[in-house]
Amino acid sequence: MKFRILFLFLLILSCKQKTTTTDSILDYLPKDAAVILKINNLSSFKSELKNSEFFSKTNKTNLFKKIAKKVDGINFLNPTARCAVGFYELGKENFEFLYVSDNNPNFFNIEKARDKVIETLTYENREVKKYILEDNILFVFELDDKIVASSSQMLLENFIRIGKNKKVPNKLRKLYDTADNSKSASIIVNLKKGGGLLSTTLKNNNSKTVDAFADWISIDFNTDSNKTSFNGIAIANDSIKNFINLFKGTVPVAEGVSNVSPKNADAILSFSFNNYETFANNQKKYLDRAQKIDTLFNTIEEVGVIYLNKEKAIVLNSFGAANLTEAINLQSIGSSSYQAIEIFALNNKDFISSAFNPLIKGFESNFYILLEDTFIFATKKETLQSIIANSKSGTTFNKTEVYNSAKSSLANESSLLFISNQKGIQNFLELDFSSDLFIDVKKIDFKNYTFAAQIVADVNFYHLNVLASKTKKEIKTNAVGPLFTVELDTDLATNPQFVKNHRTNKQEVVVQDKDNFLYLISSDGKVLWKKELNGKVQGQIHQVDIYKNGRLQLAFCTNNQFLILDRNGEEVAPFNKTFEGGNLNSLAVFDYDNNKNYRFLVTQGKKIFMYNNKGDIVDGFTYKEAENAIVKAPKHFRINKKDYLLFKLEDNTLKIRHRAGQDRIKVSNKIDFSNNEIFLYKNKFSLTDKKGILHQIDTNGKLVTTNFNLNHDHGMYATSKTLVLMNDNILSIKGKKVELELGVYTAPKIFYIYDKIYVSVTDIQNQKIYLYDSQAKPISNFPVYGSSLIDMVDIDGDKKLELVAKDQENSIIVYKIN
Numbered sequence: 001m002k003f004r005i006l007f008l009f010l011l012i013l014s015c016k017q018k019t020t021t022t023d024s025i026l027d028y029l030p031k032d033a034a035v036i037l038k039i040n041n042l043s044s045f046k047s048e049l050k051n052s053e054f055f056s057k058t059n060k061t062n063l064f065k066k067i068a069k070k071v072d073g074i075n076f077l078n079p080t081a082r083c084a085v086g087f088y089e090l091g092k093e094n095f096e097f098l099y100v101s102d103n104n105p106n107f108f109n110i111e112k113a114r115d116k117v118i119e120t121l122t123y124e125n126r127e128v129k130k131y132i133l134e135d136n137i138l139f140v141f142e143l144d145d146k147i148v149a150s151s152s153q154m155l156l157e158n159f160i161r162i163g164k165n166k167k168v169p170n171k172l173r174k175l176y177d178t179a180d181n182s183k184s185a186s187i188i189v190n191l192k193k194g195g196g197l198l199s200t201t202l203k204n205n206n207s208k209t210v211d212a213f214a215d216w217i218s219i220d221f222n223t224d225s226n227k228t229s230f231n232g233i234a235i236a237n238d239s240i241k242n243f244i245n246l247f248k249g250t251v252p253v254a255e256g257v258s259n260v261s262p263k264n265a266d267a268i269l270s271f272s273f274n275n276y277e278t279f280a281n282n283q284k285k286y287l288d289r290a291q292k293i294d295t296l297f298n299t300i301e302e303v304g305v306i307y308l309n310k311e312k313a314i315v316l317n318s319f320g321a322a323n324l325t326e327a328i329n330l331q332s333i334g335s336s337s338y339q340a341i342e343i344f345a346l347n348n349k350d351f352i353s354s355a356f357n358p359l360i361k362g363f364e365s366n367f368y369i370l371l372e373d374t375f376i377f378a379t380k381k382e383t384l385q386s387i388i389a390n391s392k393s394g395t396t397f398n399k400t401e402v403y404n405s406a407k408s409s410l411a412n413e414s415s416l417l418f419i420s421n422q423k424g425i426q427n428f429l430e431l432d433f434s435s436d437l438f439i440d441v442k443k444i445d446f447k448n449y450t451f452a453a454q455i456v457a458d459v460n461f462y463h464l465n466v467l468a469s470k471t472k473k474e475i476k477t478n479a480v481g482p483l484f485t486v487e488l489d490t491d492l493a494t495n496p497q498f499v500k501n502h503r504t505n506k507q508e509v510v511v512q513d514k515d516n517f518l519y520l521i522s523s524d525g526k527v528l529w530k531k532e533l534n535g536k537v538q539g540q541i542h543q544v545d546i547y548k549n550g551r552l553q554l555a556f557c558t559n560n561q562f563l564i565l566d567r568n569g570e571e572v573a574p575f576n577k578t579f580e581g582g583n584l585n586s587l588a589v590f591d592y593d594n595n596k597n598y599r600f601l602v603t604q605g606k607k608i609f610m611y612n613n614k615g616d617i618v619d620g621f622t623y624k625e626a627e628n629a630i631v632k633a634p635k636h637f638r639i640n641k642k643d644y645l646l647f648k649l650e651d652n653t654l655k656i657r658h659r660a661g662q663d664r665i666k667v668s669n670k671i672d673f674s675n676n677e678i679f680l681y682k683n684k685f686s687l688t689d690k691k692g693i694l695h696q697i698d699t700n701g702k703l704v705t706t707n708f709n710l711n712h713d714h715g716m717y718a719t720s721k722t723l724v725l726m727n728d729n730i731l732s733i734k735g736k737k738v739e740l741e742l743g744v745y746t747a748p749k750i751f752y753i754y755d756k757i758y759v760s761v762t763d764i765q766n767q768k769i770y771l772y773d774s775q776a777k778p779i780s781n782f783p784v785y786g787s788s789l790i791d792m793v794d795i796d797g798d799k800k801l802e803l804v805a806k807d808q809e810n811s812i813i814v815y816k817i818n
Contacts, residue, residue: 025084026176027164028100028146030155033086034193036172038179038186040082045184045221047527051486052223054449054468061440071097073136073151078109082181088155089193096152098159103147123157171235175218179232183220184526187230190216213243219464224525225484227469229409234455234462243358244415246282247457250274252413256317257304260374261397262390267424268397269305270417271359276300287357294355296327303356306376306397307424311383314352314360316375325370336381341388343381344368352377405472406452410465416455421471422446479818480781483802484525487811488513493536496804496812497791499543502552502567507795509804510554511812512537520569523795525814531569535559539586539633546572546613548596555600557587562602562611574615579604588633592643592659603630603647623661628653631673637680639699646678646685656685656697665701676747679718688716692727715747715761722774724748724759733759736776741766746789753794753801760790762805769805784815 029036039045049055058064074085074097083101090096101107110116110133117132121139129140130153139156140149143164150156172188179186191214219232236242250273257270273279280293297316304315318324331351332344349364365377369384371391378384390396397403406419420428425446429438450471456463488511496511501523508528509521516535520528535558542555546564553572554565560582564575581604588601599618602609606629610621629650637644643659652672656665672689679686684696684704692710697703708714708725715726725732726748729740743763751758757774768783769790788806795802800818807813 024173024176025082025100025102025146026168026173027166028143028148028159029084029086029165030088030098030159030162031165031167032190032193033088034095034190035087036176036188037085037087038082038176038188039079039084039184040181040186041184041529042077042079042083043530044527047486047530048184048221048223051225051484051525051527052228053225053470054228055223057444057446058441060444061437063437063440069135070095070151073131073133073138073149074099076108076110076113076131076133076136076138077101077149078104078106080104080106088152090152090155096150096155098148098150098152098155100146100148103142103145107147121153123160126160128153128156128160171216175216175233175235179218180220183222185221186218186232187221188216188218212241214462215240215242217464219466225486226525227409227467229469230464230466232464234464235460236462241286241288243286244455244457244462246279246286246359247271247273247415247455247462248282249278250282250415250457252411252415252456253301254413255304255417256302256374257306257315258398258403258419259396260315260371260376260387260391261306262308262386263395263397263400264390265306265308265397265424266427267307267418267420268403269307270302270414271304272302272414272417274301283357296324297355299324303359305360306387307420307427308383308386310427311378311380312363313383313387314363314365314377316352316377318373318375321370321373321375324375328368328375338385339388339392341369341371343384345381346377401471401473402450405450405469406467408472409467409469410452410454411456411463413456414454415457415462416453418451418453420451422449425451480784480815481818483814483816485807485811485813486519486521486525486527487808488519489517489530489810490515491809492788492806492812495788495791495806497541498793498795498804499541499554500552502550505797507793507802509812509814510541513810516558518565518569521812529569531565533558533563534561535582538584542587542589544589544598545596546575546598555587555589557584557602559584562587562600562609575611577602577611577615579609581605585630586633588635590636590645590659592636592638601634603634605629608634608647621659621661623655623657626655627651632677635678637685639680639683642699644685644699648673648678654687654697665697665699667697667701667703669695669703671695674712674714674716676714676716679716680720681718681723682721686718686723688714715745717748717750717759719750719752719757722750722757724750726761731759731761731770731772731776733772733774733776738772738776738778740770743768749789751792753792754799758792758801760792760803762786762789764788769803771803779817786813786815 079101081102085097085099087095087097113133115134119130121128121130131138138149139153141156141160175188192211214234214236216235219230222229234244236245253272253274255270257268261268276298299318299320300316301319302317306313331346331348333347334345335342345367346365349366352365353360353363364379366379367381367384368375368377376387402421403419426442429441448471450469452467454465490513493514494512496509498507499510501508506523508523512518516533517530518533519530522528538557543552544555545552560579562577564572566572583604585603590599598613600611606626608624610618612618626647626649631648631650635646644664645657647655652670654667654671658664674688674690676688684698686696688694690712692708692714694706694708710727717724722734726745729742731738731740744765746762748759748761759772762769764787767785767787769786771779771782786805790803790805792801792803802814802816804812804814
């Protein structure tokens, strides 16, 4: 029962969407909170919940709807920094919240509320604002530089009357201060106060079971589209009856119950300790009994439970079986053989329950077998026969995808370990929780999910891990599968692209939505931050290292701004330049000598602004105004140690300039430019016009044309030796043509990764992404679903590629190619 409570906390916490400070927010929360939610980044926290498949499934439950309705008012709050929410029991089974954060001018986001009423109240000569936002009521009070909001007028008035909490328990403060600030949120639970929060969901008001588990739990929230986990610690007072103190002073041991559990087991549970005598003394104290410790079990280091088709088997793993075997055989009343293994019938049905209470309760040990040094007990003989058959054939639980999915995220040694599939979780809910909750959760399809909980004893505290994860399937070579999807707040405005995280060397995703919010998304699908810009990003976002210290920034133009943002989304001065009149092209970034002495080119109509790393205009660049309006970002190429800067002008003139701005090559012919870029192909500047003619200009100014008879909306991409064309539904790679199904196609794009060329094109009408090699042969298992041009890299250095694309109108998808 104890470990199952952890999953209920996980379900409840799904219902809502280390900084040193002079005055901790914790001091503003009234005492006796049942749960404290410390939120380091509210927008990231909401995004993680929104994009977690596990939480999207649980929001269909009545429990979710009940709690979500209570805290829905938080959706109208817009903190710019850390915040905390305390949940308090006001009356039996009635919980209200109090929210605290730093004040800011845009604290409320009430514009989106369909109905809103604002009233001003007074309490003890203090002004309190009452906000009625749709069906939500919030009472708001300002104190110092903090803003305090509550769902309860009584709770807020108590706060005003009593003031700040001057006696925060040391344990609570330590838990709060040591919570991982790199996570979007952490949860601190006072189990002595939190029983009422769970009581309505438990059978027979088993909240006392919650109270007796530990004193405090502090867990950091971590989720992505495939996995939700809580990792933290539990603390238990020695002088109070607490379940986890059964393992105090013991050293965790690697579990062995999975090695003898059948492959079709629904769940396994393992309790382990390196010293039975220490455990037995803890047990004696917990049960408050005076009887002498039985040395019969001195060699036992693990007590396990196998859950199999609503039956249980108890496993005792030993490092020496002789004495216990002799004692158990004295209780034998007969035996039979199954596949050369003897099954003994026992006359003491309470043998295991009495010896290992409270780990094992109400179990009838009618039969047992011995497999090497492992004792296995069961109520029914058939259960042991199934265990024998699976053990003999090697079809054991430790070889299942469920087990391996869980173990990859957990410590190797445990004091308590629980691993379950969907059926196992449903059986536990039916056994211990209310019928309403059981019926609700049973409707959810968790067929491909793994659930796990782990406790690891340490000195004076316990490590705690809780996990709900998609079961990892064995991946076949050349398989292509979604790694994660992320839903934005509104539709995409730009195509997603990869950018490098200089701290981890992994690749992350940057994308903008139509509300002009720019998102940075981690390699596991978490929104790290989002920043509101004043307009749409024009073209590509570049990564630069303007300080030459290995720390990368994002450089780009919007319609009227040239911006550089740091790793955290903050503007890097003085690169926040605004251009009156707007109409900027995308940013061009040149690094002539690959020494990070960048040149940033901003073009606006005829005007050309070239900036250096300090944000100053480069005086030595003389081409400050073109003869006509510039279309698209300028391009830079280096051939034989000479630099060439190419500008397309609106009057169909192509300008090729020296790096200082003077003419380098004069092109007399007018070219009716297509919408494609200029490329360096076979050492010639290569571009197409709207009639599908390829124009190539060499370094002497000689122009050669090749008529490919392409439509005006054709696509083109080239590298030094590879030319790719897309015309209607015909893809041409180095002259080799592939006929695709009829559709509306993007321009092609070439990727050169690990000495291999990949060519991609997307049918945005039928939402299919195609991928080919340089010989026009399709990559296995393509096309895949997607609706934009892709970006492709190896995001984590495992030599396996990932690609990102637009998924739905408001979401991105990342695929992994194995």
